[in-house]
Amino acid sequence: MLPRVIIHNAVSADGRIDWLTFDLGLFYGLVSRWNEDATLGGSDTLLKGFEELVEDQNETQEEIQADPNDKRPLLVVPDSGGRVRKWRTILRQPYWRGAIVLCSEKTPKEYLDYLNGIKINYIKAGKEHVDFKTALERLYEEYGIKTIRLDSGGTLNGVLLREGLVDEVSLLINPSLVGGTSPNSFFRASDLTSYEGVIKLQLLNLEKVTDDIVWLIYKVLK
Ligand SMILES: NC(=O)c1ccc[n+]([C@@H]2O[C@H](COP(=O)([O-])OP(=O)(O)OC[C@H]3O[C@@H](n4cnc5c(N)ncnc54)[C@H](OP(=O)(O)O)[C@@H]3O)[C@@H](O)[C@H]2O)c1
Known part of the structure; x- marks a missing residue:
């Protein structure tokens, strides 16, 4: 079985x-709708979000152990390159009860040893990058993760959309036009070469959440 997968992004019109400024309180305040079992955080999103925080090397390993009675979601991060190192700092945030790292055969052994050392579980799936179908099945079966929300940019969103693994797309439309030609849309798809690959959506919900901001939720038609 696969978990239900939701993309929730703030986007310009x-x-x-x-280059967006948006209200983080509003953005994250809406996510309770899904009652997620896990957040799937892109490694680049995570690295950017925590770049200014300094890891405290003196904390004990026990301090990042998950409490089985804790109802907060798990944080799941695909990190085949072994780049995320600030796990103590990340798990000191109040949002998650623990973490699972998704790795591949290419992930350096030294990184797997580091994760073992700080008692963070990992799933190895895929050769170069993470094989998400396998990883998501294992998250469902081994960790009971039935609903997972992406907190990622267009790269991870794009990989999962192109693999047909996303069930819902939630967009908070900000009142701005960013312009430019960079590919930083919420859906990057370098392998999309024709109209044949365009993903069809069905509107599930439309809400005006502030004077200027509209919230759209779509079902992905598969
Ligand atoms: N506006 C919003 O709502 C919103 C929300 C979140 C983030 N953001 C912004 O988005 C930006 C980051 O987005 P991003 O697109 O650069 O990165 P990202 O989606 O955060 O991270 C890329 C992820 O995709 C994985 N990946 C890359 N290529 C892959 C492949 N071929 N197969 C499988 N997995 C693959 C990477 O895993 P490996 O490490 O294993 O390669 C990594 O975990 C930041 O600026 C952040 O602020 C905006």
Whole structure:
């Protein structure tokens, strides 16, 4: 079985996710709708979000152990390159009860040893990058993750959309036009070469959440 997968992004009216200023309280306040079992955070999103925080090397390993009675979601991060190193700092945030890292055969052994050392579980799936179909099946079966929300940019969104693994797309449309020609839309798809690959959506919900901001939720038609 596969978990239900939701993309939730703030976008400009022209579908861009960079150079945006948006209200984080409003953005994350809406996610309770899904009652997620896990957040799937893109490694680049995570690295950017925590770049200014300094890892405290003195904390004990036990301090990042998950409490089985804790109802907060897990944080799941695809990180085949072994780049995310600030796990103590990340898990000191109040949002998640623990973490699982998705790795591939290419992930350096040294990184897997580091994860073992700080008692963070990992799933190995895929050769170069993470094989998400396998990883998501294992998250469902081994960790009971039935609903997972992406907190990622266009790269990870794009990989999962192109693999047909996304069930819902939620967009908070900000009142701005970013313009430019960079590919930083919420859906990057370098392998999309014709109309044949365009993904069809069905509107599930439309809400005006502030004077200027509209929230759209779509079902992905498969
Ligand atoms: N506006 C919004 O709502 C919003 C929300 C979140 C983030 N953002 C912004 O988005 C930006 C980051 O987005 P991003 O697109 O650069 O990165 P990202 O989606 O955060 O991270 C890329 C992820 O995709 C994986 N990946 C890359 N290529 C892959 C492949 N071929 N197969 C499988 N997995 C693959 C990477 O895993 P590996 O590490 O294993 O390669 C990585 O975990 C930041 O600027 C952030 O602020 C905006």
